[in-house]
Amino acid sequence: EVQLVESGGGLVQPGGSLRLSCVASGFTLSGYSMNWARQAPGKGLEWVSYISTSSSTIYYADSVKGRFTISRDNAKNSLYLQMNSLRDEDTAVYYCARGRSDSLWDYWGQGTQVTVSS
Amino acid sequence: EIVLTQSPATLSLSPGERATLSCRASQSVSIYLAWYQQKPGQAPRLLIYDASNRATGIPARFSGSGSGTDFTLTISSLEPEDFAVYYCKQRAIWPPYTFGQGTKLEIK
Numbered sequence: 001e002v003q004l005v006e007s008g009g010g011l012v013q014p015g016g017s018l019r020l021s022c023v024a025s026g027f028t029l030s031g032y033s034m035n036w037a038r039q040a041p042g043k044g045l046e047w048v049s050y051i052s053t054s055s056s057t058i059y060y061a062d063s064v065k066g067r068f069t070i071s072r073d074n075a076k077n078s079l080y081l082q083m084n085s086l087r088d089e090d091t092a093v094y095y096c097a098r099g100r101s102d103s104l105w106d107y108w109g110q111g112t113q114v115t116v117s118s
Numbered sequence: 119e120i121v122l123t124q125s126p127a128t129l130s131l132s133p134g135e136r137a138t139l140s141c142r143a144s145q146s147v148s149i150y151l152a153w154y155q156q157k158p159g160q161a162p163r164l165l166i167y168d169a170s171n172r173a174t175g176i177p178a179r180f181s182g183s184g185s186g187t188d189f190t191l192t193i194s195s196l197e198p199e200d201f202a203v204y205y206c207k208q209r210a211i212w213p214p215y216t217f218g219q220g221t222k223l224e225i226k
Contacts, residue, residue: 044205044218045205046217047214050213059212095161095162103150103209103215104167104168104209105152105215107164111161
């Protein structure tokens with residue numbers, strides 16, 4: 001069974017940092033691109049970042065470029081999102097999602113809550 | 119950036135009725151549009167990909183159609199568990215991946 005489990009969320013002050021993790025099971029992470037997406041309270045879904053299978057290609061949404069860094073460790077079946085210089089508007093549930101055929105998101109994790117507040 | 123516009127924002131129907139949800143793209147996405155279902159407190163679940171293909175385990179009452187800029191998700195006969203928020207997402211031209219703003223399907 002494919003499973004994605006995020007962790008690392010929490011309450012952080014504006015300007016602070018957090019590192020999110022997403023552990024994959026039931027499949028081999030190295031065979032899939034991966035993504036982070038987020039959902040602010042009561043809002044819709046927003047793509048955050050993409051990483052290819054070998055980490056050779058990485059993209060970010062303009063809203064997080066220069067502040068967030070996506071990475072992966074295929075040996076540990078894990079995906080990461082380092083979030084720096086956090087802002088109030090980064091408050092959201094953060095999801096990792098698997099990319100089949102590179103761009104088809106077929107499985108999502110259950111999400112981890114990030115709250116940025118003083 | 120491709121903008122996806124979903125309509126209606128809210129759809130109020132009764133179990134057993136037929137639901138028709140729309141997603142319109144600001145430019146052609148060919149067939150590369152997917153539909154997701156999200157229930158409160160849960161992750162999105164893939165229902166339909168590439169406009170008309172049902173994902174694994176999705177009941178036959180869910181169907182998708184369309185190409186280019188206009189797409190439809192149809193639920194032929196609503197079950198109680200189908201009341202949720204539905205999002206469309208395109209993968210034709212990215213980055214960025216873009217989502218519609220969602221349609222809330224509520225019980226009438």
